[in-house]
Amino acid sequence: MSLLPTRISILAAEFNKSIIDTMISEAQKTAREAGITDIRVIKVAGCYEIPLIAELELSQSDTGIVVALGYIERGETLHGEVMGNVVHQALVQLQLKHRKPVGIGIIGPGATEEQAQARKVDYAQAAVRASLKNWSLLQGSQKKS
Ligand SMILES: Nc1c(NC[C@H](O)[C@H](O)[C@H](O)CO)[nH]c(=O)[nH]c1=O
Numbered sequence: 001m002s003l004l005p006t007r008i009s010i011l012a013a014e015f016n017k018s019i020i021d022t023m024i025s026e027a028q029k030t031a032r033e034a035g036i037t038d039i040r041v042i043k044v045a046g047c048y049e050i051p052l053i054a055e056l057e058l059s060q061s062d063t064g065i066v067v068a069l070g071y072i073e074r075g076e077t078l079h080g081e082v083m084g085n086v087v088h089q090a091l092v093q094l095q096l097k098h099r100k101p102v103g104i105g106i107i108g109p110g111a112t113e114e115q116a117q118a119r120k121v122d123y124a125q126a127a128v129r130a131s132l133k134n135w136s137l138l139q140g141s142q143k144k145s
């Protein structure tokens with residue numbers, strides 16, 4: 001029963017590249033500081049593409065944690081709101097299916113560029129930290145059972 005996951009897979013929606021590049025760097029840095037050495041970064045087109053790749057990564061025994069990074073910008077229609085709901089729901093369901101943490105670092109929906117700039121570091125760090133905390137809680141519960 002290891003205290004740390006073998007691998008963290010960071011899935012980044014590069015629809016808004018300037019925001020996401022910073023989020024990727026911050027997530028990598030936070031994972032390294034926690035002692036993780038196997039950090040995989042996979043860039044997808046947008047948030048809608050994250051759940052499928054998350055499923056593939058979580059199915060691999062070495063992948064202990066998936067971190068999802070994205071920014072759903074404010075648009076003129078409800079497209080972003082629908083996407084946000086669908087993607088968040090899918091990622092939560094994948095956690096329950098695989099019994100592995102998914103750190104969700106998706107800004108928005110409906111966020112302005114300014115709001116995203118203000119949140120990109122905190123969301124990326126929090127997604128890694130929260131998923132690592134859940135990892136240790138899961139390890140603890142498995143020890144007891
Ligand atoms: N508008 C945003 C998107 N849209 C793209 C979708 O995620 C997807 O790539 C497309 O519908 C093709 O399947 N993605 C974001 O991550 N953020 C947005 O604001």
Ligand SMILES: CC(=O)[C@@H](O)COP(=O)(O)O
Pocket residue numbers: 072073074075076077078079080081
């Ligand atoms: C969140 C989005 O899809 C955005 O990029 C475009 O939104 P909209 O088509 O509602 O203007």
